[in-house]
Amino acid sequence: MATPLASSQNLSVFLNKNHCRSKQLFLHTFPNGVQTNRIHYRYNLRKSFMPTRVIEPNSRFLPMEPQETCSTRIISTNSMSSDGTAASSTLSQSVFQILHLLVSLGIILAMDKLLKKAFVAAAIKFPSALFGMFCIFSVLLILDSTIPAAATSLMNFFHPALMFIQRWLPLFYVPSLVVLPLSVKDIPAASGAKICFIIAGGWFASLCVAGFTAIAVRKMVKTEMTDAEPTAKPSPFSSIEIWSWSGIFLISFVAALFYPTSLGTAARTCLPFLLASTVLGYMVGSGLPSSVKKVFHPIICCTLSAELAAVAFGYLSRSGLDPVLGYYLTKVSSNPGAGDVLMGFLGSVILSFAFSMFKQRKLVKRHAAEIFTSIILSTIFSLYSTALIGRLVGLEPILTVSILPRCITVALALSIVSLFEGANSSITAAVVVVTGLIGANFVQTTLDKLKFQDPIARGIATASSAHGLGTAALSAKEPEALPFCAIAYALTGIFGSLLCSVPAVRQSLLAIVG
Numbered sequence: 001m002a003t004p005l006a007s008s009q010n011l012s013v014f015l016n017k018n019h020c021r022s023k024q025l026f027l028h029t030f031p032n033g034v035q036t037n038r039i040h041y042r043y044n045l046r047k048s049f050m051p052t053r054v055i056e057p058n059s060r061f062l063p064m065e066p067q068e069t070c071s072t073r074i075i076s077t078n079s080m081s082s083d084g085t086a087a088s089s090t091l092s093q094s095v096f097q098i099l100h101l102l103v104s105l106g107i108i109l110a111m112d113k114l115l116k117k118a119f120v121a122a123a124i125k126f127p128s129a130l131f132g133m134f135c136i137f138s139v140l141l142i143l144d145s146t147i148p149a150a151a152t153s154l155m156n157f158f159h160p161a162l163m164f165i166q167r168w169l170p171l172f173y174v175p176s177l178v179v180l181p182l183s184v185k186d187i188p189a190a191s192g193a194k195i196c197f198i199i200a201g202g203w204f205a206s207l208c209v210a211g212f213t214a215i216a217v218r219k220m221v222k223t224e225m226t227d228a229e230p231t232a233k234p235s236p237f238s239s240i241e242i243w244s245w246s247g248i249f250l251i252s253f254v255a256a257l258f259y260p261t262s263l264g265t266a267a268r269t270c271l272p273f274l275l276a277s278t279v280l281g282y283m284v285g286s287g288l289p290s291s292v293k294k295v296f297h298p299i300i301c302c303t304l305s306a307e308l309a310a311v312a313f314g315y316l317s318r319s320g321l322d323p324v325l326g327y328y329l330t331k332v333s334s335n336p337g338a339g340d341v342l343m344g345f346l347g348s349v350i351l352s353f354a355f356s357m358f359k360q361r362k363l364v365k366r367h368a369a370e371i372f373t374s375i376i377l378s379t380i381f382s383l384y385s386t387a388l389i390g391r392l393v394g395l396e397p398i399l400t401v402s403i404l405p406r407c408i409t410v411a412l413a414l415s416i417v418s419l420f421e422g423a424n425s426s427i428t429a430a431v432v433v434v435t436g437l438i439g440a441n442f443v444q445t446t447l448d449k450l451k452f453q454d455p456i457a458r459g460i461a462t463a464s465s466a467h468g469l470g471t472a473a474l475s476a477k478e479p480e481a482l483p484f485c486a487i488a489y490a491l492t493g494i495f496g497s498l499l500c501s502v503p504a505v506r507q508s509l510l511a512i513v514g
Contacts, residue, residue, distance in 0.1 A: 097160070104161035105348075112347035126501050127415035129350035130494060136354035141361075151358075158355060159232075165345065165352050167234035169468060170299050171282050172346055173410050173436070175339030176429030177303040178278070178310075179329045182322065183426035187399070194395045195403060199431060202386055203438050203465050204446070206407050210378035210488075211452045211461030217370045218454060237283045245283070249276035253309070257316055267327040267337045274309060274328050274338035281305025297437055299469070306338075346411035353490040360483050370456055371484070375491045378464040379499065382407040387512040400513045402427040405496060406435050409467040412493035416500045420510070432467070439466020440473035447474075459484025464492050 115128035143151035176183075184192060252272035255262060263269045285293070285301025310324040329339030336344075357364065364371060383404055390400030402424045405413035413432045417423040443462050452458050459481035462470045471489050475482035499505050 100157075101160040101164060104158045105164055108158070108161050108348045108351050109345075112351060116347065125419055127350070127412060127497050129347040130412065130415070130497050132347075132351050133354045133494070136351060137358055140354065140358040144358075155355060155359070161348075162352050162355055163232060163234050165348055168282075168345070169349065170472070171278065171302065172342050172349065173429070173433045173469070174278055174282070174299060174302055174306070175329050175343050176410070176426055177299070177433055178306045178339060179325050179426060180430050182325050183424065183430060187427075191396060191399055194390075194393045195399065195427075195431065197393065198386060198389050198395070198403060199406060199435055200438060202382065202389070202406055203435050205385060206378055206382045207439075207443070207446065207461045207465035208450065209381045210374045210464035211447070211450060211457050213377050214370050214374040214457040214460045215452065215454060217373050218456060221369045223367055223370070237286060242280065242283055245276050245280050249273050249280060249309075252276065253313065256313065260317065265335050266323075267330050267335050270313065270324065270327045271336070271338050271341070273313070274306060274324075275341060277309035278302050278306040278338060278342070294441055297440055297469075299433065299437065346414070349409070349411045350493075353494070356486050357490055360487055363483055364487055367456060367484075371460065371487060371491065374460045375464060375488055375495055378460075379407075379492055379496045382464075383496065383499065383509060384512065387509050391512060391514050397513045398422050398424065399427065401510070403431045404509065405500075406431050407465055407467065407492065408432065408496045409489065409493045412497050416497055419500055419506060433469070436466050436469030439470030443470050443474055444477065455481045456484050460488045463488035467492065 111132055112129055115132045119126070119128040119131075140151050140154065143154065187195075249272075256269045256273060259269070260266055261269055263271070279302070281302030281304065282298055284305070285296070285298030288296065288298070288301070306328070310328065311321055313319075314321045314324045328337045329343075330337045331340065333340075386404050386406060387400060390397075390403070401420045401422070402417060404420075405416040405428065408416065410429050410432050413428055414425050417425055417428045439462065443466055447458050447461065452461060455478065458474065458478065459471075462474045462481070463485045466473075467489055471482075471485040475485050500509075
């Protein structure tokens with residue numbers, strides 16, 4: 001027969017196997033060695049007392065429901081707690097990122113609008129956004145020399161806005177192509193052919209001038225290349241974004257058909273579906289294989305998408321294509337269309353140049369001779385050769401003036417032609433975009449044929465002749481050329497604007513045009 005002590009030991013072994021170590025069983029033993037049936041309490045990890053019944057030696061345990069062990073409960077509790085914390089942290093982080101983007105982008109847009117109003121009120125013809133860019137760049141340089149941490153914090157604060165602009169940059173060029181059927185309606189076919197000749201030939205000539213100049217200066221200065229500051233790439237488009245914009249398009253398209261002036265005017269009512277069709281076309285075009293993009297650039301894809309939406313709406317509403325295209329780009333601030341919204345970001349593109357140049361300031365300083373010499377010569381050549389060839393081929397003076405800034409980004413090209421009386425800004429924007437498309441498709445092959453092997457020469461030649469679209473195409477395959485593309489892309493537009501702001505230069509160009 002088992003002794004009370006042996007039974008007590010067996011009981012302790014059993015309880016130790018089925019309960020966590022922190023739970024202790026307190027047995028009450030009388031002096032005669034007999035353990036009685038009493039209720040005591042044990043302390044668990046949750047700091048609560050649970051009753052424990054002690055059974056007499058000859059008794060058996062009553063069947064009870066299986067209990068969780070302490071470790072299982074702790075792991076489960078910790079897992080639930082960590083999952084909830086992670087979900088809450090992710091949500092708050094997403095909200096903060098959205099607010100950060102809205103605030104930083106809103107400040108840049110507000111700055112652009114305020115500068116435009118101030119320059120118009122003061123009757124200043126100099127591009128307002130370019131002045132703002134110089135101001136931002138100067139502030140960054142001053143902070144960097146006095147309080148470097150403040151300059152870094154300012155760059156970090158505006159980083160979300162800069163990535164937004166970089167991600168959607170090609171989309172801001174599209175409106176001029178969408179309304180191109182309206183712009184060229186009154187242009188004779190012969191004049192259109194002459195413009196195409198100047199665009200193609202001028203692009204190749206500008207590329208050669210910039211590239212050979214950069215190589216010649218490189219041989220003289222013999223400056224060794226150093227690693228540039230890394231450049232962040234925008235995130236690809238997600239399926240959620242595509243489906244969201246698809247829903248906006250369908251709902252707003254149907255609503256505009258049945259309620260043509262539900263938002264006050266036809267242009268405002270058509271704005272949501274025309275904007276959505278443009279954005280969707282760009283998203284789809286960006287996701288195409290690289291081999292397809294060579295002949296079907298994302299800008300062409302989103303232009304066709306917007307055109308098809310306009311054709312469909314014009315047919316179903318029986319209004320025709322031309323009125324719908326007129327709704328797309330009204331150029332009236334009180335009654336904006338989808339194109340007006342997109343082109344409203346062009347000023348912010350110029351302001352963003354300040355941040356990109358500041359980030360690559362060490363590279364600009366190291367290779368200043370190659371960069372500035374090439375850009376100055378290629379910009380002067382581009383402006384004056386266009387004026388001269390336009391006169392030689394007999395192109396109408398007003399059209400020649402409209403295509404003078406063919407190698408300068410749209411944002412600044414429109415500011416330049418505004419300095420000339422009677423210029424057609426729609427033709428200007430379209431010519432600039434077509435020049436960029438030619439460069440995007442043929443720049444790499446042309447550089448290889450010309451045997452431009454140096455990344456500096458390749459980057460400067462590409463950006464000086466085909467601005468942003470050429471830059472994006474080359475840097476996608478040659479990331480080592482990206483910093484020089486970005487610098488030349490910004491500086492070409494800046495120098496061209498400064499040059500054309502001088503009255504004597506404008507008069508000389510007009511004299512050549514005739």
